[in-house]
Amino acid sequence: MEKDVRVIEVKRSIFEDNNKDADRLRAELKEKGVFLLNLMSSPGSGKTTTLLALAKALEGRVKMGVMEADIDSAVDAETMLEHGVKSIQIHTGGMCHLDADMTRQGLYEFGMDDAELIVLENVGNLVCPAEFDTGAVKNMTILSVPEGDDKPQKYPLMYETCDLLVINKMDVLPYFDFDKANVEKYARLRNPNIDILYISAKTGEGIDALADWIVKEVKNWSK
Amino acid sequence: MEKDVRVIEVKRSIFEDNNKDADRLRAELKEKGVFLLNLMSSPGSGKTTTLLALAKALEGRVKMGVMEADIDSAVDAETMLEHGVKSIQIHTGGMCHLDADMTRQGLYEFGMDDAELIVLENVGNLVCPAEFDTGAVKNMTILSVPEGDDKPQKYPLMYETCDLLVINKMDVLPYFDFDKANVEKYARLRNPNIDILYISAKTGEGIDALADWIVKEVKNWSK
Numbered sequence: 001m002e003k004d005v006r007v008i009e010v011k012r013s014i015f016e017d018n019n020k021d022a023d024r025l026r027a028e029l030k031e032k033g034v035f036l037l038n039l040m041s042s043p044g045s046g047k048t049t050t051l052l053a054l055a056k057a058l059e060g061r062v063k064m065g066v067m068e069a070d071i072d073s074a075v076d077a078e079t080m081l082e083h084g085v086k087s088i089q090i091h092t093g094g095m096c097h098l099d100a101d102m103t104r105q106g107l108y109e110f111g112m113d114d115a116e117l118i119v120l121e122n123v124g125n126l127v128c129p130a131e132f133d134t135g136a137v138k139n140m141t142i143l144s145v146p147e148g149d150d151k152p153q154k155y156p157l158m159y160e161t162c163d164l165l166v167i168n169k170m171d172v173l174p175y176f177d178f179d180k181a182n183v184e185k186y187a188r189l190r191n192p193n194i195d196i197l198y199i200s201a202k203t204g205e206g207i208d209a210l211a212d213w214i215v216k217e218v219k220n221w222s223k
Numbered sequence: 224m225e226k227d228v229r230v231i232e233v234k235r236s237i238f239e240d241n242n243k244d245a246d247r248l249r250a251e252l253k254e255k256g257v258f259l260l261n262l263m264s265s266p267g268s269g270k271t272t273t274l275l276a277l278a279k280a281l282e283g284r285v286k287m288g289v290m291e292a293d294i295d296s297a298v299d300a301e302t303m304l305e306h307g308v309k310s311i312q313i314h315t316g317g318m319c320h321l322d323a324d325m326t327r328q329g330l331y332e333f334g335m336d337d338a339e340l341i342v343l344e345n346v347g348n349l350v351c352p353a354e355f356d357t358g359a360v361k362n363m364t365i366l367s368v369p370e371g372d373d374k375p376q377k378y379p380l381m382y383e384t385c386d387l388l389v390i391n392k393m394d395v396l397p398y399f400d401f402d403k404a405n406v407e408k409y410a411r412l413r414n415p416n417i418d419i420l421y422i423s424a425k426t427g428e429g430i431d432a433l434a435d436w437i438v439k440e441v442k443n444w445s446k
Contacts, residue, residue, distance in 0.1 A: 043265045043349050043378060044370025071350060073376045094380075096319065096350035124377070126266050127294060127319035127348050146369035146392065147267025153296045154347070155266060157317075169369065172398050 005074040005081060007089045008109045010102040018132055022100035025107075025135030035117045035218045036107070038136035040158060042151075043124030045144040046168040048076045049201040050210075051119060055085045057211035062218050063116040067106045069098050069123050076121060086110075097128035100135040117218050126155040130162075137221055144169040145178045152186035159190040164197065166210060171200040228297040228304060230312045231332045233325040241355055245323035248330075248358030258340045258441040259330070261359030263381060265374075266347030268367040269391040271299045272424040273433075274342060278308045280434035285441050286339040290329045292321050292346050299344060309333075320351035323358040340441050349378040353385075360444055367392040368401045375409035382413040387420065389433060394423040 029036050041047050051066055058064050065086040068076040071094060080087035090106045092098060098106075103120060110118060120136060122129040141162040143151055146169060152159045159165065165187050167180075180198070187194055197213065199206030252259050264270050274289055281287050288309040291299040294317060303310035313329045315321060321329075326343060333341060343359060345352040364385040366374050369392060375382040382388065388410050390403075403421070410417055420436065422429030 042267060042347070042370075043374055044367075070377055072379050073373075075373060075376055094354075096348070123350065124265070125319070125348055125350050127346065128351065131317075144267075144369060146367060146395070147265075150296075150298055151266055153298055154293055156295050172369070172395065175395050175398060 005077045005089050006109070007074055007091055008106055009091045009093060010098070010105045011093075018099045022133035022135040025100045025104050026137065029135065029137065030221070032112050033222045034112045034115050035221045036103070036134070036136040037117065037119045037214065038122060038134045038139045039119055039142070040122045040126070040129045040139065040162070041124060041142040042126050042147055045142045045147060046201050047121050047124070047142055048079055050142060050166065050168060050199065051080070051121065052083050052085070053201045053204060053207045054211060054214070055083065057207045058117070058214070061211070061215050063114075064119065065110060065115055065117070066119045066121060067110055068121045069106070071123060092123060096123055096125050097132050098122060098134055099132045103134040103136070116222070117214065126151065126158050130155070130158040138163045138217055140164040140166060142166045142168050143183065145173050145176050149179050149183040150186065152183065152190050156190045159187050159194060162191070162194060164195045164213060167196065167198045168201055170198050170205055171203045228300045228312050229332070230297055230314055231329055232314045232316060233321070233328045234316075241322045245356035245358040248323045248327050249360065252358065252360065253444070255335050256445045257335045257338045258444045259326070259357070259359045260340065260342045260437065261345060261357045261362045262342055262365070263345045263349070263352045263362065263385070264347060264365040265349050265370055268347075268365045268370060269424050270344050270347070270365055271302055273365060273389065273391060273422065274303070274344065275306050275308070276424045276427060276430045277434060277437070278306065280430045281340070281437070284434070284438050286337070288333060288338055288341045290333055290341060290343045292329070292344060294346060315346060319346055319348050320355050321345060321357055322355045326357040326359070339445070340437065349374065349381045353378070353381040361386045361440055363387040363389060365389045365391050366406065368396050368399050372402050372406040373409065375406065375413050379413045382410050382417060385414070385417060387418045387436060390419065390421045391424055393421050393428055394426045
């Protein structure tokens with residue numbers, strides 16, 4: 001299967017000012033009417049499974065494509081393709097994050113002409129991806145129940161930079177010490193405006209509400 | 224509680240060659256008979272809970288102290304102190320990893336004179352910490368069942384640099400799609416010599432075997 005996946009090896013950015021470059025990329029996305037969503041989380045919080053569930057929920061509403069960014073392997077892009085979701089694999093050459101120009105290289109390769117929503121599945125990491133504006137219109141982070149409710153205390157920048165916090169793996173809540181009130185308190189301490197949704201990508205719980213959130217943002221952007 | 228925790232703000236290393244500096248630090252540890260264990264994992268895989276279980280299992284066998292490294296907060300060091308484990312909190316100033324000199328600053332502050340085993344709980348991150356030799360005698364990584372069995376494929380360097388892979392949260396194995404054969408296959412593909420142990424820090428399953436592994440290494444080092 002791996003041979004069917006398009007793998008892009010992106011190069012380190014030549015731009016010194018990533019923030020300015022990210023603004024340039026956002027302006028280009030606005031002009032083309034493409035909504036770029038930057039999805040960040042720890043490894044194993046369920047980014048790929050959530051995107052598969054979302055692709056189904058968005059069918060007939062918004063056309064979604066996915067750029068999978070990883071240090072190595074193409075397993076996520078393979079999974080997307082197997083489920084009929086347009087996808088490419090971005091390799092970061094060992095880097096722990098993507099900046100705006102690396103994201104641009106991915107977008108150009110992915111193709112923006114008939115795209116409506118492109119999700120960048122960033123490298124699984126709560127630290128570095130939060131430090132680099134990718135040029136995305138919105139930032140979303142997934143925190144899964146088994147990771148614990150204290151993550152917004154330990155990785156504050158991630159929660160400060162995100163518009164949406166999705167709590168995943170709600171189906172296993174009974175087996176973990178995870179307090180919804182705590183995570184909401186800690187996250188809103190970092191970012192009073194953050195939206196919070198609860199889902200289980202496995203059972204489908206909450207996926208429609210997540211799809212609604214995204215559709216609303218995509219429509220706002222393409223107005 | 225926070226006021227009781229000693230928090231060290233470590234500075235970026237002045238040494239250009241971290242590998243050489245790490246060797247220097249290891250030589251110093253050898254001379255002093257101190258075993259430094261570098262513990263790495265994703266956020267939320269259970270590093271702190273595992274160390275608490277270990278502290279109990281090691282009582283009367285090896286004297287353990289912990290250096291907690293985080294971007295922010297002192298919750299992990301507070302937890303250690305509450306359980307009677309000697310501990311300091313290292314703040315990395317936003318950095319996603321520790322290098323050898325940052326580790327040295329922590330060790331000097333912690334005090335090595337009556338130390339036997341010092342565990343460095345690295346920043347929760349599967350990418351950057353694996354790239355920097357901290358000067359530790361051994362490297363250990365925890366992968367928790369909810370994160371999935373494919374992590375060694377996606378974060379190869381972490382598994383290449385570790386001597387021991389501990390699979391945690393075995394108590395929730397029935398609720399997740401996690402294949403022990405897969406994770407062993409993927410991890411050994413990256414590192415044929417890696418030791419693999421299965422534990423549940425919550426129930427105590429496998430903690431004695433983990434304690435045995437550590438005691439053996441500490442005794443070897445102090446010979």
